[in-house]
Amino acid sequence: MKLRTALVVVGAVFVLHIASLYLNFYNRWINYDIFMHLLGGFAIGLVGLALIQTPAAKALSLWQRLLFVVGFVSIVGITWEIGEFILDYYQQTLHVVHWQALTERDTVDDLFNDMVGALVAFLAFRKK
Numbered sequence: 001m002k003l004r005t006a007l008v009v010v011g012a013v014f015v016l017h018i019a020s021l022y023l024n025f026y027n028r029w030i031n032y033d034i035f036m037h038l039l040g041g042f043a044i045g046l047v048g049l050a051l052i053q054t055p056a057a058k059a060l061s062l063w064q065r066l067l068f069v070v071g072f073v074s075i076v077g078i079t080w081e082i083g084e085f086i087l088d089y090y091q092q093t094l095h096v097v098h099w100q101a102l103t104e105r106d107t108v109d110d111l112f113n114d115m116v117g118a119l120v121a122f123l124a125f126r127k128k
Contacts, residue, residue: 001053001125006046013043037110040080041073041117048072048118049125066122073118077111 017036025032048069057065085107 001046001049003047003050006043006050009046010043013039033110034113037113038117041077041114042121044073044076044114045069045118045121046125049121062126065126069122070115070118073114074111077114081107081110
């Protein structure tokens with residue numbers, strides 16, 4: 001997987017996210033958030049795979065490469081969740097939107113789905 005290709009996939013997922021917000025898909029379909037986190041984890045997983053396509057990474061075992069990709073996606077996912085929390089908090093504080101009462105369960109589910117997406121990307125595109 002080339003980095004440029006992986007970044008195009010990430011860009012496409014981000015555009016889909018923005019369009020989905022505009023079209024209110026997250027509120028129309030209760031499981032849409034799950035789909036988007038799986039897709040986002042997959043896309044960021046492709047970036048992780050592209051980042052380890054170096055001669056030095058060839059010395060890494062399959063498990064080390066998997067750990068890198070899932071860890072990379074986890075870091076991006078945690079950062080996304082922090083940003084989502086801050087945005088939701090300030091939108092509610094400014095009375096732009098009502099507090100969505102996001103729970104720890106929602107956050108853990110989101111991060112789990114990110115990691116499942118990363119695992120799928122790894123299994124689909126890893127180099128043996």
